[in-house]
Amino acid sequence: PKLNRDYLKGAYYMGNKKFDVTEFFDYLNERTGTYVLCFDIVGLMRINDDISREAGDKVILESLKRINAAAGKDMPVLRIGGDEFVMVTGLDDVEKVTKIAKAVMEKNGVQTAYKGGTVPVSIRSGAVMIRKPLKYSMLCHDFDEVISFARNDGEVHFAKAEQK
Numbered sequence: 001p002k003l004n005r006d007y008l009k010g011a012y013y014m015g016n017k018k019f020d021v022t023e024f025f026d027y028l029n030e031r032t033g034t035y036v037l038c039f040d041i042v043g044l045m046r047i048n049d050d051i052s053r054e055a056g057d058k059v060i061l062e063s064l065k066r067i068n069a070a071a072g073k074d075m076p077v078l079r080i081g082g083d084e085f086v087m088v089t090g091l092d093d094v095e096k097v098t099k100i101a102k103a104v105m106e107k108n109g110v111q112t113a114y115k116g117g118t119v120p121v122s123i124r125s126g127a128v129m130i131r132k133p134l135k136y137s138m139l140c141h142d143f144d145e146v147i148s149f150a151r152n153d154g155e156v157h158f159a160k161a162e163q164k
Contacts, residue, residue: 025134027088028130028134028139029132029134031088031090031130032131032132032134033092033129033130033131034088034089034090034091034092034130035089035091035092035094035097035128035129035130035158036087036088036127036129036130036139036143037086037087037089037097037100037101037125037127038084038085038086038125038126038127038128038146038147038150039063039067039085039086039087039104039123039124039125039147040083040084040123040124040125040147040150041059041060041063041084041121041123042108042122042123042124043120043122044059044060044082044083047059047119051114051119054115055114055115055119058113058119059112059121060082062112062121063123064077064079064085066104066107066121066123067085069103069104070087070100070103070104071087071089071100072090072100074090075087075088075100076088080140084143086143087100089127092129094158097156097158101125101127102156104123104125105122105123105124105125105156107121107123108122109121109122124150125150125157126146126147126149126150126158126159127146127156127157127158127159128142128143128146128158129158129159142159145159146158146159
């Protein structure tokens, strides 16, 4: 499910549903000093509005497929928003992280099949370093911020999350 960024005592709330993210928080905390890659689908709202939500769903699935294909076996990928994903790389090497992001982005513009036609799929990317002391709500804010930078310049943007 989409994570609600209103973090409260190890849980996220979505409507009436509560999701425990304690285990994920601990997982991130063990990876301080490493990068999380953030991905954003380009133009998903336009696809939903101009073509259909079904076409948008195909684009989301194709995007996830591309991100998963670039991830190493120990790099979990999570959907954090309607058109946003994160990959916990466990890497502290900027060049290696950039290579993973570019492997996803090099397929930008490649179409995915939809009802006898095709729909273009493009993804932007940025990276955030996990810092201590880790505050999950602040890290989610940093995810949003780095994705915003990626929207502006189209390159892999790196930002260090300063946790306070």
